[in-house]
Amino acid sequence: MNLTVLGTRGSIPIGRPDSMIFGGQTSCYMLRAGEETIFLDGGSGLINAPTRFDKPPSILLSHFHLDHVIGLAMYPRLLEKGSETILYCPSLTLSGAREILDGVFSPPLWPLSLTEYTGTLTMRTMSRRFRIGDVSVETRAGFHPGGAVVMRLEYEGRSLVYATDCEPDLMGMAALAAFSKDTDLLLFDAQYTENEYGKRIGFGHATAAIGLKILECSGARQLRLIHHDPQRTDAELLAIEKQIGRENIRFAREGETICL
């Protein structure tokens, strides 16, 4: 399976010349595993996703914050008549999830609700364990204001853990390390620097140093740091990468594909 980073900026999309290496679109990652295409979150990066697939693609939402859902509004596939896209929401009731999305995508904020688009959007809720074809998905609650889901996806003996908008100091580092045990790829929120984190405890994001600890405790093979702060420049991210100095630890770059 492989994972393409379509957007990895945190909080809000940006488009500045000093941020072209790591990119400005918000959270969206495309996992391809056998016949399945699974998007992790529907941030603004979703607008650059392919639209044609042999099987309907699935979108797994970690939570409903705008930077994780805003791309749904303009994903061209949702405008294609006869297409189906499956949207998995965090485990509220289905009507609760619908109500939240309708609150964002409805007049006067947006002209249409997502279910009024010409393509079909089938909504489901995520349970603790479920399958999408041959891909198994396991979920846990991470620590984030309003909640966010941490996910582990496995296919043919390979796995990845998606821990965005996650502050493990408050969720319990050991719990996340155990959930990430021996995974091939850990995607981990490192929005803040060490200095910033001291002033933002409880905001539901973490740092590269915390990611490193989780990597070491879990035995994960690769770490991609994600959810870059909107103010962080390419030069700053490259400097942190250099300081860490390990080939298997990098900040995710928009457009890169990681083979697992």
Ligand SMILES: [Zn+2]
């Ligand atoms: Zn976010």
Ligand SMILES: [Zn+2]
């Ligand atoms: Zn969030």
